[in-house]
Amino acid sequence: MVLLHADADSFFASVVLRRRPDLVPVPVAVSAHVFVASPNYPARARGVRGGMLVHEALRICPELVVIDVPRTEVEEASDALFDIFHQSAHTVEPGSMEEGFLDPGTSDVGAAVELARTIRRRAMVELGLPVSVGIGRTKLMAKLASRAAKPDGLYVIDAQREAELRSSLPVGDVWGIGAHTKERLRLIGVHRLHDLDRISPDELKRVCGTTMSSRLQRIREGTDEATLHPVEGRTSLSSEGSITGFARPDWTPTELVAACTLRVCRRAERAGLAAAGLSLTVKSEAVGPVIVLKHQAPDPTSDLNYWAAVSRDLLTQQTLPRVVGVRVTLTGLVPPNRIPPTLF
Numbered sequence: 495m496v497l498l499h500a501d502a503d504s505f506f507a508s509v510v511l512r513r514r515p516d517l518v519p520v521p522v523a524v525s526a527h528v529f530v531a532s533p534n535y536p537a538r539a540r541g542v543r544g545g546m547l548v549h550e551a552l553r554i555c556p557e558l559v560v561i562d563v564p565r566t567e568v569e570e571a572s573d574a575l576f577d578i579f580h581q582s583a584h585t586v587e588p589g590s591m592e593e594g595f596l597d598p599g600t601s602d603v604g605a606a607v608e609l610a611r612t613i614r615r616r617a618m619v620e621l622g623l624p625v626s627v628g629i630g631r632t633k634l635m636a637k638l639a640s641r642a643a644k645p646d647g648l649y650v651i652d653a654q655r656e657a658e659l660r661s662s663l664p665v666g667d668v669w670g671i672g673a674h675t676k677e678r679l680r681l682i683g684v685h686r687l688h689d690l691d692r693i694s695p696d697e698l699k700r701v702c703g704t705t706m707s708s709r710l711q712r713i714r715e716g717t718d719e720a721t722l723h724p725v726e727g728r729t730s731l732s733s734e735g736s737i738t739g740f741a742r743p744d745w746t747p748t749e750l751v752a753a754c755t756l757r758v759c760r761r762a763e764r765a766g767l768a769a770a771g772l773s774l775t776v777k778s779e780a781v782g783p784v785i786v787l788k789h790q791a792p793d794p795t796s797d798l799n800y801w802a803a804v805s806r807d808l809l810t811q812q813t814l815p816r817v818v819g820v821r822v823t824l825t826g827l828v829p830p831n832r833i834p835p836t837l838f
Contacts, residue, residue, distance in 0.1 A: 495720055496606045496629055498583070498596040499636035500613055502575060503624045503645045505592035506532030509571045510561050512622040521558045523551055527736035527819065531563055535645050548740060562739035566757050569733055571621060573761060578616050582609060587722040593640075595633055597722050603629065603650060610648050631656060632720040634713060637669050660716055661688040668713065675702050690714050727827075728767065733758035734775075734821035747776075747809060747817040754822040755805045759798040762824055768794035770826025772801055774808045778815035785814065794828050 502508060506524035511517055511534065521537035523530045525548050533542040533551070540555040552558055572591040579586045584599030596613075598606045610627040617625040624646035628639025635651045638659065643649035651659065664686055666676045678701050684690060690698065690710060698707040712718040733754040738744050745753070751774065762769060769791070776785040787808040791800070805822055 495601050496598065496603055496631060497633060497636040497720060497722070498598060498606060498610055498613075499589075499593065499628045499630075499633070499640040500579060500596055500610075501593035501626050501628075501640045501644075502617070503626055504532050504534050504538075505571075505623075506563060506568055507534040507537075508532075508623050509568050510564060517559055521555050523548070523558055523560050524563050525560050525740040526563045527738055528740075560740050562742050563735075565733065565735050565753075569757060569761060571623065573765070574621055575617060575623065575625075578613060578620070582613050582616070585722045585724045587724055595636060595722050603652075607648070607650065614646075614648065632716075632718050633722075634669055634718050635659070638663075638667070656716070659687075660714060661686070663687050665689075665710075668710070670709070671706075675706060678702055687714050728765065729827050730823055730825045731758050731761050731765075731767075731769075731827065732821055732823040733761070734819065736819040737817060747814075747820065748806065750817075751805050751809050751820055751822065752802060754820060755802050756798065758822050758824055759796065759801055762827065763796050763798075765827075766829055767824075767827040768796040768829070769801070769824035770794045770828070771824070772804050772808075773823045773825060774805055775821040775823070776809075776814055776817055777819040777821075778817055780815040787811070794826065 507522055510524055511522065519536060521534065521540055521542065523533040523537050523542055525531055528548055530542060530544055530546045530548060530551050532544060537555060537558060542551045542555050542558060548560055552560070575592065576588065576594070579594055579596055583596035585597035587595040589595065598609045600606060606629050610629060614625050614627055617623045626640050626643040626646060627648050628636050628641065628643050630636035630639045630651040635656055639649045639651045665671055665679050665684055682693060682697065682701055684693060695707065695711065698710065709718065735750050735754055737747065737750055771788060771790045774787045778785070789804045789808060
């Protein structure tokens with residue numbers, strides 16, 4: 495069995511650069527609120543990283559061109575990219591809006607490579623987006639391969655390379671291991687996967703918990719996950735944004751909710767889907783969990799005016815702390831021909 499991991503390179507920045515070819519060779523970062531969402535590779539070469547504060551990025555790279563996230567364009571590009579994934583592969587498991595695991599429906603590496611080339615070619619020709627694809631026997635190996643393929647490449651981890659990685663790979667490079675777990679493993683002398691061999695299962699479980707210890711042992715043994723969990727049709731679509739952007743006027747919460755609702759409704763309409771519900775997730779300056787407000791429609795609908803009124807009412811139905819960002823999600827999506835008839 496082989497799997498593909500397809501990942502659009504510097505996704506937000508790549509989307510912007512399609513209409514700004516003059517900026518391709520210079521450092522560019524797309525920002526969300528006050529953070530860098532996606533730097534291009536010239537910016538990365540100068541030390542700019544995703545998640546960095548914009549003012550810090552400008553300090554280390556004064557020539558950096560900062561552009562506010564074009565939410566509509568990014569979300570539409572993501573939809574189109576996943577259309578290519580679904581049209582090309584037997585099964586798709588989304589990872590984020592720009593990457594996912596793909597089952598090519600074959601165990602032949604040569605056929606998988608040809609499929610990867612087709613996906614990369616279509617993404618560039620049809621969408622103007624560079625996509626790196628990795629091929630491996632398990633999810634971890636496919637993801638490691640796509641990392642090795644960047645930028646804009648294709649890489650295969652064969653059996654020999656897989657055996658090497660299962661011994662020498664630094665634990666910090668294992669997908670899903672964060673800084674806290676990495677440090678706890680370091681304290682017991684686990685720096686690379688082969689260091690696990692001298693750690694008892696009980697000690698490993700004590701250090702990083704039952705789930706992670708079991709996963710690490712499976713990775714070392716080569717029995718880690720290779721099964722994809724597809725989304726059989728979209729059941730929800732989301733659009734989000736921030737009150738404050740870079741070099742643009744701040745929006746009011748009402749304006750931001752209206753913009754997000756418009757974007758997500760247009761995406762649902764293009765996909766031929768009607769929604770049974772809407773949830774509004776509000777992020778505030780207050781410390782604590784986000785606030786989630788929900789509404790269920792009497793019948794699934796794609797009517798923008800209906801959902802715009804719903805989201806506006808949800809925003810004003812209670813006193814909210816100072817809003818910094820929102821996410822509007824249409825839920826219970828179904829094709830119009832599956833909407834049950836109204837019973838009288």
